[in-house]
Amino acid sequence: MHDGNESDSTPLIEGVVVRKRRKGIYILPNLFTLAALFGGFYAIVMAMNGRFDMAAIGVFSAMVLDSLDGRVARMTNTQSAFGEQMDSLSDMVSFGAAPALIAYEWALKGLGRWGWIAAFVYCACAALRLARFNVNTGVVDKRYFQGLPSPAGAALVAGFIWLMTDLGVKGYEVAWVMFGFALYAGLTMVTNVPFYSFKDVQMKKSVPFVVIVLIALGIAVINIHPPVVLFALFVIYGLSGYAIYGWRKAKGQQTSVISTSTDEPDERGLHK
Numbered sequence: 001m002h003d004g005n006e007s008d009s010t011p012l013i014e015g016v017v018v019r020k021r022r023k024g025i026y027i028l029p030n031l032f033t034l035a036a037l038f039g040g041f042y043a044i045v046m047a048m049n050g051r052f053d054m055a056a057i058g059v060f061s062a063m064v065l066d067s068l069d070g071r072v073a074r075m076t077n078t079q080s081a082f083g084e085q086m087d088s089l090s091d092m093v094s095f096g097a098a099p100a101l102i103a104y105e106w107a108l109k110g111l112g113r114w115g116w117i118a119a120f121v122y123c124a125c126a127a128l129r130l131a132r133f134n135v136n137t138g139v140v141d142k143r144y145f146q147g148l149p150s151p152a153g154a155a156l157v158a159g160f161i162w163l164m165t166d167l168g169v170k171g172y173e174v175a176w177v178m179f180g181f182a183l184y185a186g187l188t189m190v191t192n193v194p195f196y197s198f199k200d201v202q203m204k205k206s207v208p209f210v211v212i213v214l215i216a217l218g219i220a221v222i223n224i225h226p227p228v229v230l231f232a233l234f235v236i237y238g239l240s241g242y243a244i245y246g247w248r249k250a251k252g253q254q255t256s257v258i259s260t261s262t263d264e265p266d267e268r269g270l271h272k
Contacts, residue, residue, distance in 0.1 A: 042054075122153075
């Protein structure tokens, strides 16, 4: 008689049942992914409670954790298809839905239909950006992102809210500026403008001592006033793609990042 679990075991071999090893889920990289997802969820909850500064911090925390899960998976040799899908779903919440909802609650709500349209456009563009990234992973030059990566788009929206909140500016006072930031971040995510990915920076190679000193100085500068410094950095990055596009165009070089490299990007599921 069968016990209903014949798929879990092989026939008897000398009186011993040899069971097949079940496929599991790697804990360590997915813990980082879940923590990033919690950052996005926390941001939404804080926005609902009117704590927009904490909501922005939640988005930035999710960015840091999202940048670690893929690296941890590779360092521990625990990459999986499940992890990639989990990462994309987490990114949609943390860098798609969360910034759109925070912006709407903080400022866009007062614009009526224009407000929720801007929030939806951002959210929809983040979803399109993530979907395109997943299907184009193997054909895009790994040195560049095709369009603004969704964490950077989220940083533009959340960074502006964090800065204005820190300065005591109310959302309704800059509602149309927030409208512009949401549209700019959303639409830039779905363009073909190349944004440098930093993926060709080898973390495993040794570096001169001065590099460590510069990193320490960078951390110190950020801590001087995080809202101002972080927002300024992501504004510069958010404009850099158009500068690269214009420079390539002026030089007569190819502006598209599609099929400019035959190498498979080595950070799949990371930095959408």
